Amino acid sequence: MFRAAAVSTLALSVVLPAFADEVNLYSARHYDTDFTIFEAFTEATGITVNLIEASGDELMARIESEGVNSPADLFWTVDAGRLHTAVERGMFQPTQSDVLEERLPSDLRHPDGLFYGVTTRARVIYYNVENGRPENVNTYEDLGNPDLGLTVCLRTSSHVYNLSLMSEIIEVHGEEVAKEWATGLLGNLARQPQGGDTDQIRGVAAGECDLAVANSYYWGRLQVSQNPADRETAARVLPIFPNQDDRGTHVNMSGMGVLANAPNPENALAFIEFMTTPTIQSILADQNNEWPAVEGVSVAGPMRDWADFTRSDTNVAVYGTNQATAISIFDRVGFP
Ligand SMILES: [Fe+2]
Known part of the structure; x- marks a missing residue:
């Protein structure tokens, strides 16, 4: 199951209902095919995805205003420099995942597991x-x-x-x-x-x-x-x-991290892990003509022929x- 709530202003404060097996995703990145991905995640894990969409700045302000009572589990936005702003504001919690460490190149992971890249540009x-x-x-x-x-x-x-x-x-x-x-x-x-x-x-x-x-x-x-x-x-x-x-x-990414006050941190980490499975990686990259963060995954769109280049291995955290x-x-x- 999948529920979406789009917000354009902070005045709109949606109180998300409590479900045992859910994850609340605040996303600055949105495509029609997201629904397919969320449904596949629910199918694989039994965890429902609740989506709040707005700009990165609006979502960060909202997460802060909700404070310790924030229902938000995950924040997803583009550019490691912007993710860093959320880090500076103490919004993420450190995480550890063997799956993510194995699948994602180290330069696309925050050294403390505060955020992870899921697509690259x-x-x-x-x-x-x-x-x-x-x-x-x-x-x-x-x-x-x-x-x-x-x-x-x-x-x-x-x-x-x-x-x-x-x-x-x-x-x-x-x-x-x-x-x-x-x-x-x-x-x-x-x-x-x-x-x-x-x-x-x-x-x-x-x-x-x-x-x-x-x-x-x-x-x-x-x-x-x-x-x-x-x-x-x-x-x-x-x-x-x-x-x-x-x-x-110079390579950047879209990425996400588990929020400091996440009510469902395990579900949130499971969601990020799911984002790094090969099928989902292809969909995510093709949504925005990007490349997968996981090596060896192909894309179908116009960037397919441009995927083979040497990428700087500077850790994206440096951009912040x-x-x-x-x-x-x-x-x-x-x-x-
Ligand atoms: Fe852009």
Whole structure:
């Protein structure tokens, strides 16, 4: 059985009924196929899934306002940087699971079991196929080269996707080099940052910028769009997976953790474990044109042919622990 309750404001406070075998999932990620997954989980375990959907920020505020009486067992959102915000606010409890340790690569698990990645995405560089692949662009570092000779489109630096990327740059190179990189990148911007990741890809397709930085699934989404103009945009660009000859491409994830006041922590952990079974991994990844967190699981969507790349093994928790420094560096160089 499966019950859904969508909330758009915090004023709406739904008191979930008590069931012995249930798990209450607060999710910022929602797709129609979620229902299939929840039903399969109930079938396998006898545990009912109660779903509360809202944005990540709304859910975090709600969990905090509910406090010790919160019925929430699990919080599911995108980007390890955002999951880290929940960690900082003391919202998760540490967990241990042999199943998750065996199935998930260590870089996609919080070291204390506070959260686990269930799907992955890469932050890649796009170029216009008409211009051909630029020879001097192979790494994120290249984007900050003052002699790049190419323009770059990027959404605002305050967005968590860019903060997570910067957090990894800091981890690899230290603050000083990261600051130089941000300064160089600022000088290479094609325009004032505007819009989301899709708008940056559109910028390259339209010739407004030579390069764009955007998450992989936005390109996948354009490829399978119902709108022919989107598919045309997708066809005009190709990705460069950066840093294939050294540390690998910056990878992020959607992930979830068991909440500190969870009334059903065992059920919550069982739910996360279920999310890492191969069939569910394929469904989850295909929902959003991502890749599975579990290695060796295939996908059917447009990202199938792009799954084979070297991924950085920087632990995603770093995207959170370096986040404040990332914000400060972007601020100091006046990056919009
Ligand atoms: Fe996104």
